[in-house]
Amino acid sequence: KGSCAAAPDFHELVARGIISDSELQSSYDYVIAGGGLAGLVIASRLTEDPQPLHPPAGTYYTSIVGTDYDWKHVTEPQPDLNNRVVGWPRGKILGGSSAMNAMYLVRPAREEMDAWQEIIAPNGDSAAAARWGWDNMFENMKKSENFTAPTQEVLSVVDIKFDASTHGSGGPMQISYPAIQINIQANWTSSLAAAGVAELPNPNGGVTLGGFITPSSINPTNWTRSYSRSAYIDPHIARSNLHILPEATVVRVVLSDDTDRSGNYYAQAVEFARDAESPRQTVGVRREAVLAGGALGSPKILMHSGVGPRDVLEPSSVSVKVELPGVGQHLQDHMTAGVVWETPFETAGNIHDSNSDFARSAEFMSFINDAIAFANISALFNGPGTEFQQEIIAATDDSVQNLVPSTSSEVRAGYRAIYELTANRFFPDVAQLEMLMSVISPGVVSIQSAIQHPYSQGRAYINSSNPFDPIVIDPQYYSHFADLVLMRQGVKLVRQVGIAFGETFGTETSPGPEVQTDEQLDEWLVNSAASTQFHPTGSCAMLPQNLGGVVDANLRVYGLANVRVADSAVFPFEFAAHLASATFGVAEQASELLRQDFYTVPSSGASSGKIPALSLSFSIAIAFGIAVLTALPLI
Numbered sequence: 360k361g362s363c364a365a366a367p368d369f370h371e372l373v374a375r376g377i378i379s380d381s382e383l384q385s386s387y388d389y390v391i392a393g394g395g396l397a398g399l400v401i402a403s404r405l406t407e408d409p410q411p412l413h414p415p416a417g418t419y420y421t422s423i424v425g426t427d428y429d430w431k432h433v434t435e436p437q438p439d440l441n442n443r444v445v446g447w448p449r450g451k452i453l454g455g456s457s458a459m460n461a462m463y464l465v466r467p468a469r470e471e472m473d474a475w476q477e478i479i480a481p482n483g484d485s486a487a488a489a490r491w492g493w494d495n496m497f498e499n500m501k502k503s504e505n506f507t508a509p510t511q512e513v514l515s516v517v518d519i520k521f522d523a524s525t526h527g528s529g530g531p532m533q534i535s536y537p538a539i540q541i542n543i544q545a546n547w548t549s550s551l552a553a554a555g556v557a558e559l560p561n562p563n564g565g566v567t568l569g570g571f572i573t574p575s576s577i578n579p580t581n582w583t584r585s586y587s588r589s590a591y592i593d594p595h596i597a598r599s600n601l602h603i604l605p606e607a608t609v610v611r612v613v614l615s616d617d618t619d620r621s622g623n624y625y626a627q628a629v630e631f632a633r634d635a636e637s638p639r640q641t642v643g644v645r646r647e648a649v650l651a652g653g654a655l656g657s658p659k660i661l662m663h664s665g666v667g668p669r670d671v672l673e674p675s676s677v678s679v680k681v682e683l684p685g686v687g688q689h690l691q692d693h694m695t696a697g698v699v700w701e702t703p704f705e706t707a708g709n710i711h712d713s714n715s716d717f718a719r720s721a722e723f724m725s726f727i728n729d730a731i732a733f734a735n736i737s738a739l740f741n742g743p744g745t746e747f748q749q750e751i752i753a754a755t756d757d758s759v760q761n762l763v764p765s766t767s768s769e770v771r772a773g774y775r776a777i778y779e780l781t782a783n784r785f786f787p788d789v790a791q792l793e794m795l796m797s798v799i800s801p802g803v804v805s806i807q808s809a810i811q812h813p814y815s816q817g818r819a820y821i822n823s824s825n826p827f828d829p830i831v832i833d834p835q836y837y838s839h840f841a842d843l844v845l846m847r848q849g850v851k852l853v854r855q856v857g858i859a860f861g862e863t864f865g866t867e868t869s870p871g872p873e874v875q876t877d878e879q880l881d882e883w884l885v886n887s888a889a890s891t892q893f894h895p896t897g898s899c900a901m902l903p904q905n906l907g908g909v910v911d912a913n914l915r916v917y918g919l920a921n922v923r924v925a926d927s928a929v930f931p932f933e934f935a936a937h938l939a940s941a942t943f944g945v946a947e948q949a950s951e952l953l954r955q956d957f958y959t960v961p962s963s964g965a966s967s968g969k970i971p972a973l974s975l976s977f978s979i980a981i982a983f984g985i986a987v988l989t990a991l992p993l994i
């Protein structure tokens with residue numbers, strides 16, 4: 360239970376199926392590009408067998424944001440943020456962003472997931488679409504979990520409401536609560552109630568509105584982070600049917616020259632390289648290629664494979680194989696800004712800085728922020744917000760005309776569909792804002808305000824044929840006026856919660872009491888405050904093709920027979936939730952689909968022609984985890 364475990368030795372790596380180039384087969388049934396949250400779930404599920412488990416390995420969370428295990432993406436300068444750039448960390452490691460995230464375990468609302476089902480099959484005529492509605496996704500999300508209730512000691516400090524039946528049991532991801540709680544958080548739900556946001560008694564069961572202490576991805580047997588690697592890969596002894604090749608960047612999917620009988624191109628191989636200077640290598644695909652590179656990695660691989668918008672590929676000198684204008688489009692994110700107060704009360708930050716025995720204990724080190732709330736428009740406007748809604752609806756045509764970074768009529772139609780859904784169906788009852796209390800800094804507390812259903816959409820795109828050049832990220836933050844208004848109202852609501860905390864909260868230090876008018880708040884939000892909540896999505900949206908969709912209800916890329924995207928890129932619109940739980944749901948569902956209904960690549964399609972005669976099904980997750988084979992702490 361120290362802060363750092365010993366590096367894995369060679370035998371441990373072998374046990375997990377981690378291999379070197381020389382052990383690579385010439386082809387595999389399934390090739391998974393990206394060993395992140397979703398990629399490892401799929402790799403593990405496709406190769407699972409009833410072998411006994413090793414004890415879980417790991418140490419408590421230390422942030423890897425900003426380290427070598429972070430892709431360290433940055434956005435383009437954002438005109439509506441006074442040309443500021445925003446950092447977009449992403450896990451560059453086995454486990455992906457599940458190895459660096461803040462561990463909040465939060466599900467979307469029933470209403471949102473049912474809307475997803477409806478948008479992919481507008482006439483309600485697709486059994487495939489029903490997989491993405493609440494009822495089925497709830498089961499998929501629970502499948503990944505093993506829930507443990509908070510300890511009595513914790514409950515004696517903070518009255519945490521939960522309903523164990525809304526969680527899974529026996530699944531790989533450990534879902535629990537920190538071993539300790541901080542006294543200040545005891546007043547979270549009562550302060551929210553005083554500000555007009557009621558307590559939510561049964562979080563994570565399809566209703567999201569209200570305040571609660573959320574479970575986290577914590578393993579309560581040793582108080583460590585639970586993430587896709589520790590949950591789905593590390594516990595299993597060697598699987599002869601799983602190879603994981605770390606430190607390999609997938610550069611493209613090698614597609615067939617001709618289409619198959621159904622008129623689709625098919626993946627013959629996946630090409631990868633150690634770095635920009637190293638020779639390109641390929642591994643053959645016998646059944647399916649699964650892109651699980653995340654909301655930035657997956658669209659990038661597609662574009663370098665010749666699948667994407669013509670006006671992006673041609674200027675980048677990538678030949679167009681399948682023109683699919685939605686790749687990289689519909690990029691959405693949650694923006695956030697925090698109000699900070701001094702506090703005379705003890706925070707987790709104060710305890711941490713004390714360096715006491717308790718501060719060094721694994722129990723204390725398990726503490727992570729977990730007090731959150733979701734608020735709807737009435738809470739933000741102290742009324743139904745009808746006038747604001749009418750303004751948004753009236754701006755629909757203008758927004759479609761001027762704010763979509765694509766000339767494609769399909770992408771514009773998709774923007775309109777998401778816009779109308781957000782402005783009508785989601786407006787009154789679905790959460791518009793998340794509030795998150797932070798008590799991990801000494802002497803101060805903060806509450807973040809984070810908009811959940813942005814009207815601004817941007818895009819991620821390539822601008823060269825070199826796959827080692829970074830992807831260009833332009834979320835077009837605040838390009839739609841409503842997002843700034845929602846944030847401003849959110850900050851006002853957060854301040855009301857702060858007032859309700861009474862003497863627990865002292866002087867406001869940011870933005871500070873002098874920032875009061877709408878204009879002052881907007882200036883603060885634009886010039887310094889607003890940043891990301893780290894939830895990009897939509898870049899390979901599951902939408903009908905005439906709405907700029909990239910994948911269908913089976914996660915298959917339009918125009919390709921055996922390439923699926925299965926990660927956080929496929930959500931067509933933002934949910935009012937952190938995205939890990941829903942992404943686990945996607946990966947669990949994808950694993951089922953890949954087992955039940957796989958493509959068989961025509962025999963002439965093998966890249967090298969020397970397919971080994973294997974009776975076992977082999978999978979490979981090609982992961983960019985740059986130090987997995989070296990002295991990497993098992994975070």
Ligand SMILES: Cc1cc2nc3c(=O)[nH]c(=O)nc-3n(C[C@H](O)[C@H](O)[C@H](O)COP(=O)(O)OP(=O)(O)OC[C@H]3O[C@@H](n4cnc5c(N)ncnc54)[C@H](O)[C@@H]3O)c2cc1C
Nearest residue numbers: 393395396397455456460461462463609653656927937939
């Ligand atoms: C700082 C931070 C905090 C967050 N906090 C929370 C939270 O508290 N709760 C929550 O629910 N969600 C949170 N999230 C979001 C959540 O972690 C992600 O939505 C989720 O991990 C997405 O899963 P994924 O499989 O789509 O992508 P990832 O988990 O990012 O996995 C993608 C993987 O693909 C690899 N990859 C990409 N391109 C290539 C390539 N060309 N070749 C090979 N490999 C490639 C990456 O290195 C990575 O390993 C947070 C995210 C971040 C970054």
